[in-house]
Amino acid sequence: MTGSRPYLRFLGLALALVVALCAVGYLPTRRLAGPDALASMVAGCGISLLAAALAGWLLTAVGAATPEARMQRGFLAMVVRLAVVIVLGLAATLSGEFARAPLLFWMATAYVVLLPLEVKLAIAPE
Numbered sequence: 100m101t102g103s104r105p106y107l108r109f110l111g112l113a114l115a116l117v118v119a120l121c122a123v124g125y126l127p128t129r130r131l132a133g134p135d136a137l138a139s140m141v142a143g144c145g146i147s148l149l150a151a152a153l154a155g156w157l158l159t160a161v162g163a164a165t166p167e168a169r170m171q172r173g174f175l176a177m178v179v180r181l182a183v184v185i186v187l188g189l190a191a192t193l194s195g196e197f198a199r200a201p202l203l204f205w206m207a208t209a210y211v212v213l214l215p216l217e218v219k220l221a222i223a224p225e
Contacts, residue, residue, distance in 0.1 A: 106159040109220050113151050113213055117144045120205075120212055128201055136201035143197075143205030146187045151213040154180035158220050173221045180217070184210060 121144055128140045154176040163169040188206050191197050 103159070105220060105223060106155055109155045109159075109216055110152060112216055113148055113155070116212055116216070117148045117209060120144055120209055124205065124208075128205075132198060132201045136198045139197040139199075139201035140205045142191055143188075143202045143207075144209040146184060146191065146206050147209035147213055149187065150180045150183035150210070151217055153183055154217055155220055158217070169221075176217070176221065 121140060124140055125137070128136050132139075157176040157179060158172060161172050161175070163172045184206065188203065191202055192199050
């Protein structure tokens with residue numbers, strides 16, 4: 100799956116899901132954590148979106164001719180996604196610019212929401 104069309108579709112759906120997630124979470128986040136937590140919500144969702152975009156790119160850019168190679172490619176994408184979320188999440192948390200609890204909550208929520216899209220991209224026929 101070296102074409103860009105599946106990846107662009109993946110990115111569009113991922114972006115739409117993140118926008119919908121932020122829209123749904125706007126009022127609860129503002130009420131429960133205050134107006135300053137909205138930046139944390141956007142940052143957390145953005146971190147997960149960036150990690151998913153990188154993992155999706157790996158799934159489409161790295162060729163895999165055999166089923167074993169496809170499994171290895173999927174595992175690589177999963178590990179890279181997790182590493183990006185951990186590194187960027189730690190950087191955002193330790194920066195002190197964002198409220199920690201909303202940042203981590205929305206980062207984890209967006210991670211889980213975007214996971215089925217990545218799985219669909221990984222198992223799509225080449």
